[in-house]
Amino acid sequence: MLTELVLASSSIDPVIYVWDFRSGTVLLTFKQNTCYQNDMALLPFPGQSGRAALVMAAQTDKPLIHVYSWQKEQVHQKFVCPETLFSLAITGLGSYCAGGTGNGKIYIWELSTGNLCKVFDAHYRKVNILRFTSDDAALISGSEDAGINIWLLSSILDESTNEIPSPYSSWTSHSLPITDIICGIGNFRTARILTSSLDNTCKLWDLSTGHLLTTFIFPTNISSLALDPAERSFFAAGGDNLIYQMNLYRRREESGYMASRHNYIEAVGGAGDIEDIGMQDRDNNRLVFSGHNARIITMTLTYDGTLLLSGSEDGNVLLWDIASRQILKTFTHHKGPVTNLCTFLQPPDLSKLGISMERTYIQPIMPFKRIRQDPSQQRKGIDDTEDVTMFLNDRKKDIKLLAIKEPIRDPTSTEYHDLQKAKNTLMQLQSRNTTTPLQSQINELQSELLRVHDNYQKVKGLHNEMYQGLVEEFMRRRKT
């Protein structure tokens, strides 16, 4: 039975709690951790999508990253960073880690080698949030300077040039610090990005073209966002202790003289339109979740998108039913502001703590390096520590399907098959220990046998003739 868990961290309380939010049972706690909002990330297990392997959290007071595994409460690994990180993100495949600093720099590390791949100035001020797109094609950074930059990962990591990477696009429509960014479903071409800011707005963007689709104006500053898995609606939480639900589609009702009343659905906003959430007050249609007593800092949706978890400054985590907007449970584990919440399916190695007969493998990650090495030296492959450490997956079928070496799929080229046939025949003729020469030897022996048999028959005939002649001769002599 699959169980969904929630992991919550705080900026003051040094404990990370992991619990089953449906039953309320705390399964695990991690010690010695305090991290800011958006300063924690789950590292996926290689080749097993959806399985969280490790927890990485950048610390508030020191330039450190703590790594936790499901096997123990204490810190599994500690990485010293060049600067204190204020935002952290890991790629979907778990290959690279990005960290944003207080002076606008972004650091990119390769997790399997610990190499510092790139450091570059991305913003004027603190990098509040970093997010990778779902296809790992781009890194999106949001900053205190109200700017959002889109960086193509391939151009950031390009070793052939030492130039400072330039963003694929920059979005400057927000006027105050960016607080949250959410990447929608789809690849780089189709994904949409939702951003929130302290300027009381959330904006929906088209990632590939960089077009601003819709601006949503809220009555308060927005600190956290949650997007429905099917992008039908999103949730924005802010300073007035409320969570606003904004539907991205709405039904309109028409009535007229000619036609009977009928409904149709339309998309909200688009083409740079503005939607004012405050205006919905007049219709009493505002979709608001009310129940927190302090500013909401973080939110997350469950796997199926029917429940919402929200954490606030007073340390409470509330579980909401989205359809009814009712509070289902209140969790009060934390003694300080809840800065990060994330839901995930219970990993198999978490359920077998201490009683597992199977050996548990931990995703290998190397300590982060603080200084960037010369890429030309790395390329030469002189240093053995540059090796990529990882688990290999079975790729044999993929290689076969790729048909790099031989066109096994349709269309079948006759010239290729003729070539193969000729080659095989040649191999058979050349090899001395295969059946073909043996067969030919047998054939030779058989023909030899036939020849011998013929000769024998001839000799036998001759012998019989001779015998008969001799007998006749003998009889004739006796008669005479």
Add this chain to the structure above:
Amino acid sequence: MIYHQLLIPQKLQETEVESNKSQKALLHKWCTRVNSLLSSKVSGARWAGVSFVKLSIEQSEALYVENLSSWSLALLNILTRPEPIPTLEVTIATLSELFARTINRPELQRELTSQFLPRFNACLLDLSENKELLPSIFQALSRSVSLFPSIFRPFVENAQNLCLLIVNGSLGSDTTVVKEAANCLAKISRAGGKSSPSEQWRSNLIKLMGSMHQVLDKLFDSVDEESQYAKKQSSFELPPVSEDYILAFPVFFERFKTLSECMVSMLSSPSPHCVQIPVNKIINLLCRVFNICEGTILREHKEKNEFFTLMIGVPTLHLAAIEILASLILSVGDHLLHSMRLINEIIMKLLNQYRKQPLVRTSIYYLAKLCIQKYGIGFLQLASSPLIYHITEDLIVVKRTPTNITEGLSPISGKKAGKKKKTQITNSDNFIGTRTVIEQASSNVQFAALETLNCLLPIYGESLSASSRATIDKLLLTRILDSTLISHTESNDNEHSIQLKLHECLLASAVAASEYQPSIITHALRVFTAGLNSHSYQIQLFCSQALTICDLIYHPRLPSIARFESTSTTAPPISLGYKQSTLVNPAQEDRKEEEEEEEKRETKMENHYGKTVEINIYRDQDVQQSEPSLDNRSIIQESCNIAEKDGASVSDKEVTFVADTSSSLQQSPSTSRLYSERISDVEDDFEIPEIVDEGPDSEFEDDLMDE
């Protein structure tokens, strides 16, 4: 076979069968007969006995547990005796299966596997002198080492030597035995021996690379290599080859191929332990191979013939290197992101180099396809333009009319006019020469190019220049429509596959339509509708699916969110003139064509202006200039008109419905704009401040650079 079918219910309903005494007696009789067959003096009967043992253990768990020990002993005895090849093969396979089934049973492992498996492994190594048994032996060794690495450890060295005997190039590279040996070597590498499994794996990979470098040292002796590579690297001991390059080079080429096969096996086999992959070293090896091409310079004082012999085998080396690169990309994936530019350069260099070699070109296309799938937009930003050029070049079908070869010949002196006439009338070629000569790339190359295009369009289709898109669409449509005019009896088997791929690409083009590409959907719908009646069943099926997907474009279930305010202009509709277009490099000619298209668009805009004003009273001038393609635009305009007439009352309501992710299939920008305009007119009277999307802030960037 009658008896073995009786085993099936025993497997399915074991409890019932156990209670059935007659069934038990039958099974006992079965076992007795199988045992008597195993100990028969006739070799054919022994073969049948072993085969029945294999069938029995596959079908009956009870029989397996009951007879495991006796059958194992009997089969091991067969292996030690001189038997015909088929009997030995089936015995090896049966024993391998017997031991493999004990994997999750500690008791059986303790009593049986740990006792008999070492003997079995030793027997396998003893039997290795028999070359015909080698594929079966390698399969059994691979299975044994994967499932029971600790039991296998004493045999690691011998098994590895056996593998190296096969992969040294003397037996060729494409045979089954070489592939099995390569696979076995990869499996053995993760068993560990004196060192830990991961160290053993890495050491074997380094040795493999060392051996490949040694082969390349010999091969590239006559070549002036640009980079210097370490001469002394740890490597496997492989038998020496003749000093004469004529005898040595074929062996070296085969050896490189087999070693590359081993490396591919190592990189693509799953590892239960963490392994360290020397990615940079592998890339260096590949670069060394790819650096040798037709333009490589001959080293001074070296024999030219040796150089030319090397050049004959370079495609073989490149093919092997491409496969290694593909397996590396598949295995380590995004760890190669920093070498993206290098990979792109390799692919483009190879595409330029191998224009007329179908086998290598096909492989290069598949490599490009893999890169597109793995790296998406990051790769295509670098590679899209030249890749499109090559794809277009390979997909173009050139039709030529046959020329009269006698035309240019000057008549023999004297009799002029009379001779000419006579020649023309009597030349029978003139009567059959009315058919056009078709020149096109190899079917494999076309197929691979289309697969690459099919991957490229959904990711980068919208970002391609208008001229590139127009060229591709025209090419796809022309090829598809051309084929509809040809009788299917004339087309060959490969043509069906290519047609199917063309349809797939057309769908990809329609789904990832760019704003400058208004008419592709109508063409695609025509083609897919016609395809429902195609003579090929596969094309019929695909067209049916394609129409379902296209339905989400013209009858979307979720209304789309308009991407931007329409400022776009129209591109010229795709003309399907059957004249062959001249191929140009889009990278060079894009700008020129865009300028030409700008002019054309201006004229088109004027044409549309008058027409659109008549049907749409809400449109401002800006919108009127937008593209005029989709049918649902007019439907929505009409609905807006009706709403206006009826004096619509509009109210907002919460919407909850099942998700439909098809909204990514965009309506035309003008549609949504119209829609939102209409709604904003009808909606309440709150003011909407003007938001201007400023795009990338140049000042900000400048400041950032200064800082």
